[in-house]
Amino acid sequence: MQKALTIAGSDSGAGAGIQADLKTFAAHGVYGTCAVTAVTAQNTLGVVCWQALDADLVTAQIEAVVSDIGADAVKVGMLANAAIAEAVAAAIRALDLPQVVVDPVMVAKGGDRLISDEGVATIRSELLPLAHVVTPNIPEAEALTGLSIQSPADMRDAAARILRLGPRVVLVKGGHAGGPESVDVCVTAATSFEIRAPRIDTPHTHGTGCTLSSAIAANLALGLPDREAIELAREYLDGALRHAPGLGRGHGPLNHFWRAVY
Numbered sequence: 227m228q229k230a231l232t233i234a235g236s237d238s239g240a241g242a243g244i245q246a247d248l249k250t251f252a253a254h255g256v257y258g259t260c261a262v263t264a265v266t267a268q269n270t271l272g273v274v275c276w277q278a279l280d281a282d283l284v285t286a287q288i289e290a291v292v293s294d295i296g297a298d299a300v301k302v303g304m305l306a307n308a309a310i311a312e313a314v315a316a317a318i319r320a321l322d323l324p325q326v327v328v329d330p331v332m333v334a335k336g337g338d339r340l341i342s343d344e345g346v347a348t349i350r351s352e353l354l355p356l357a358h359v360v361t362p363n364i365p366e367a368e369a370l371t372g373l374s375i376q377s378p379a380d381m382r383d384a385a386a387r388i389l390r391l392g393p394r395v396v397l398v399k400g401g402h403a404g405g406p407e408s409v410d411v412c413v414t415a416a417t418s419f420e421i422r423a424p425r426i427d428t429p430h431t432h433g434t435g436c437t438l439s440s441a442i443a444a445n446l447a448l449g450l451p452d453r454e455a456i457e458l459a460r461e462y463l464d465g466a467l468r469h470a471p472g473l474g475r476g477h478g479p480l481n482h483f484w485r486a487v488y
Contacts, residue, residue, distance in 0.1 A: 228447040229257045229296055231323075232440060233288065233314055234303030234331070235264035235276070235340070241479020242268075242433035247301055247440040249482035253462070254444035259295055261287035263314075264306045264340075270432055270474025276340070278306035281313040288317045299325040299447035301440050302353065304340050311341075311348040318356045325446040328357040328393070329439035330366050346370070355392030358446070359456070361439045362388065364402040378409050378420060385413035395452050397442075401434060412456060419453070421460050430470035430478035437480055438463045 230251045237243035244260050251258030263284050266276040291297070300323045305311045318326055330349055332341050341349075346369060354360055354370075364375045367384040370391075375384055378400070385396040400409040410421040441459035450458065462485075469484035 227255075227257050228298045228444075228449075229259065230299045230301065230440070230443050230447045231259045231261065231288070231291055231297040232301045232303065232443075233261045233263060233284070233305075234301070234329075234436070235266055235306065236262050237433075238265075238267050238269070240268050240270050240432045240474070240477070242436050243304060246433035246436040246480070246482065247303065250437050250440035250462075251444050253482050253485065254441065254448065256298075256444040256447050257295075259291045259297070261291065263310050264304055270476035270478050272476065273340075276306075278310060281309040284310055285313045285317050288314070288321070292321050292323065297323060297447075299327065299443040301443040302326060302328045302357075303436055303439070304331040305345055305349065305353075306340065307342050308344040308348040311345050311353055315348075315352040315356060318353075325358045325443065326356055327439050327443040327446070328353055328360045329435050330354075330360065330362050330370065331435065332366050332369060350391055354388065357393035359395040359397060359439075359442055359452070360388060360393045361397045361399060361435065361442065363399045363435060367398045378411055381409075381411040382413060382418055385411055385418070389413055389415065395456075397456060399435065399438065401431070410460065412453070414452070421457060423460070423464055426464065426467045428467055428470055429476070430472060430474075430480065431467065432474075432477040432479050434463060434467070434480065437466060437482065
């Protein structure tokens with residue numbers, strides 16, 4: 227069985243972070259393991275509080291899982307601070323972890339900041355050069371590049387600039403943009419393409435970024451080529467949004483097992 231490791235923050239009930247990652251891995255038939263970087267108290271209305279773990283403990287979790295179970299792909303999410311970002315990058319290098327998908331989580335769905343400015347700088351300099359795929363949304367791509375993104379052309383420019391930081395594939399997600407279509411823009415050294423689909427009108431969007439990046443990691447673990455892994459992950463995410471269970475009074479969670487239920 228293929229294995230995927232998620233390195234991310236916990237979620238106490240809103241359906242993001244490690245909760246979303248492990249459900250997504252399971253929905254793809256991939257065995258999921260995790261290394262927790264931070265513990266959050268949150269629900270669909272927002273983050274109440276959160277606490278980063280010690281960087282050495284994060285490293286110990288990664289080493290414990292990989293030395294015994296292994297990993298065919300890795301998803302990296304919330305890192306909280308520069309020390310954890312540095313520790314994760316060091317572990318990826320030391321353990322030669324394959325097919326790393328970096329979701330550069332910076333702000334929670336409700337607007338709460340989840341990483342320091344020093345942490346963002348460390349992600350740019352230490353982690354992105356190790357990434358196979360990086361999946362920023364528009365605000366994250368703006369933070370990583372300093373560009374103002376107003377259109378798919380701007381998204382492509384930002385993706386190209388992030389690509390120069392070292393990852394093999396950059397997917398800038400268009401969920402924060404307006405319009406009847408949701409447009410994601412993917413750029414590699416050899417090509418670029420867009421993924422377009424009708425925008426799904428729902429408040430239940432908590433964990434969309436976690437779910438998409440984890441689905442990409444799962445598909446890579448299963449041996450799919452990059453473009454197919456990304457396009458199928460987007461199809462999976464759209465289905466999880468359409469079949470959201472309607473829980474909570476804010477940004478509710480997705481239905482990660484929609485294909486097994488409907």
